[in-house]
Amino acid sequence: xxxxxxxxxxxxxxxxxxxxxxxxxxxxxxxxxxxxxxxxxxxxxxxxxxxxxxxxxxxxxxxxxxxxxxxxxxxxxxxxxxxxxxxxxxxxxxxxxxxxxxxxxxxxxxxxxxxxxxxxxxxxxxxxxxxxxxx
Amino acid sequence: xxxxxxxxxxxxxxxxxxxxxxxxxxxxxxxxxxxxxxxxxxxxxxxxxxxxxxxxxxxxxxxxxxxxxxxxxxxxxxxxxxxxxxxxxxxxxxxxxxxxxxxxxxxxxxxxxxxxxxxxxxxxxxxxxxxxxxxxxxxxxxxxxxxxxxxxxxxxxxxxxxxxxxxxxxxxxxxxxxxxxxxxxxxxxxxxxxxxxxxxxxxxxxxxxxxxxxxxxxxxxxxxxxxxxxxxxxxxxxxxxxxxxxxxxxxxxxxxxxxxxxxxxxxxxxxxxxxxxxxxxxxxxxxxxxxxxxxxxxxxxxxxxxxxxxxxxxxxxxxxxxxxxxxxxxxxxxxxxxxxxxxxxxxxxxxxxxxxxxxxxxxxxxxxxxxxxxxxxxxxxxxxxxxxxxxxxxxxxxxxxxxxxxxxxxxxxxxxxxxxxxxx
Numbered sequence: 424x425x426x427x428x429x430x431x432x433x434x435x436x437x438x439x440x441x442x443x444x445x446x447x448x449x450x451x452x453x454x455x456x457x458x459x460x461x462x463x464x465x466x467x468x469x470x471x472x473x474x475x476x477x478x479x480x481x482x483x484x485x486x487x488x489x490x491x492x493x494x495x496x497x498x499x500x501x502x503x504x505x506x507x508x509x510x511x512x513x514x515x516x517x518x519x520x521x522x523x524x525x526x527x528x529x530x531x532x533x534x535x536x537x538x539x540x541x542x543x544x545x546x547x548x549x550x551x552x553x554x555x556x557x558x
Numbered sequence: 559x560x561x562x563x564x565x566x567x568x569x570x571x572x573x574x575x576x577x578x579x580x581x582x583x584x585x586x587x588x589x590x591x592x593x594x595x596x597x598x599x600x601x602x603x604x605x606x607x608x609x610x611x612x613x614x615x616x617x618x619x620x621x622x623x624x625x626x627x628x629x630x631x632x633x634x635x636x637x638x639x640x641x642x643x644x645x646x647x648x649x650x651x652x653x654x655x656x657x658x659x660x661x662x663x664x665x666x667x668x669x670x671x672x673x674x675x676x677x678x679x680x681x682x683x684x685x686x687x688x689x690x691x692x693x694x695x696x697x698x699x700x701x702x703x704x705x706x707x708x709x710x711x712x713x714x715x716x717x718x719x720x721x722x723x724x725x726x727x728x729x730x731x732x733x734x735x736x737x738x739x740x741x742x743x744x745x746x747x748x749x750x751x752x753x754x755x756x757x758x759x760x761x762x763x764x765x766x767x768x769x770x771x772x773x774x775x776x777x778x779x780x781x782x783x784x785x786x787x788x789x790x791x792x793x794x795x796x797x798x799x800x801x802x803x804x805x806x807x808x809x810x811x812x813x814x815x816x817x818x819x820x821x822x823x824x825x826x827x828x829x830x831x832x833x834x835x836x837x838x839x840x841x842x843x844x845x846x847x848x849x850x851x852x853x854x855x856x857x858x859x860x861x862x863x864x865x866x867x868x869x870x871x872x873x874x875x876x877x878x879x880x881x882x883x884x885x886x887x888x889x890x891x892x893x894x895x896x897x898x899x900x901x902x903x904x905x906x907x908x909x910x911x912x913x914x915x916x917x918x919x920x921x922x923x924x925x926x927x928x929x930x931x932x933x934x935x936x937x938x939x940x941x942x943x944x945x946x947x948x949x950x951x952x953x954x955x956x957x958x959x960x961x962x963x964x965x966x967x968x969x970x971x972x973x974x975x976x977x978x979x980x981x982x
Binding site for chain 2: 450473474475476478482491493497500519520521522
């Protein structure tokens, strides 16, 4: 059995320089966005969720997760360390105990501001990309 | 590549170790990966339930989760404290400064409206993120930490930033046999069921920390005498002493239980008796696993082997009967009587002979030594030239015995794992 790594698929003829730059760009881009998506999802959730549920929920949005689901977990832990999430471990029926995350009050405050920040950023980037920047 | 979850976890551990991850991070990563993969396998993963083999479903789950290298990279590349802390601090300050930005829990959208977009709130996170990108560690504001609500969790929660317990090999989760399915609509929510108890993951892992020991000095003398400094060898010795007791108990319960139940199986009473014996065997297998892990330095299940949820009483019994581990455990328990006797004998005679020979000169000084064998009285004494020989012989016996204890410990650990855990 061979597991193929999920690097983005490139058309034939894409140079190594370009494909490496795409990977690097995606990595840099996703670092903040994943935090935002996780915090938004958990702020909306009615009950604490564990990693797998979170990954599956996020997969259902848009074109699916742009990152590997395994990369969500360190971000969850990072958000918890930052005080925006709290977690507790519960035993589970079907295997190992699971870590359930929920948002703290600080997390709820943060997501509002993060969203505002994201909106501004998106507006700016869209404008730049559409060539309206130096008008 | 990984064809079961435990293999994947080992690969992930190796990937993290080779990248120099610290033990606590490794433990977190292994916890997360096992949680994800077990959950993915329990619901069937992307490949869909019932349509794919165990391997195919695991492949799909691993593809969704990422290769060990990718996942290790994600853990190592994500700062555990700085980024969110900086953001949290900025938000905290902004909220304090703005005053009005108190957001009611569910409707975080309102924050968008009330948040002063042009004010410092909108800018601070960005600058904080910049600071983080520059690699600056931001101190934790005391208020943020103090304000963090704590949930009364089932397991002890380690405060962020506190170094956690040493590295540990991760507990192998129970593997579900290929093709075993869960009924649709089953809830996988939290809550103790099937007699499961919250597992002291942290404690258990600390107890198993042994495989990540630093590189040992290598010399012929260390190879020979180092066993005495190895705590696990002494634990093996304790296991060998204990195995006489546990082996006798296991043997007695299994043999009397099965023969009684078997004899009465034609009567109705034999059936519930058999069920009780099967349940007892599974419980004893779990207990023995805990003993083996504690004393023989091998990872064993941290939880009783769980039955699939949603099974009725008779389905569960049928599952127990069809589960090869039930029968392998039973064989193991029967074999534990002779094995336990042999282990105990080796443990006791080895240490007694070794110490007896080493201390022979001392006994030589105290009076006459006579013993009577079959009515004839013998007298023995240790000549002067024999004293160094006895001491040297005693040391050799003791060292050889210690190595035998070590190898019996390793061998038995592998045997226990094969019989109690790893059966296809």
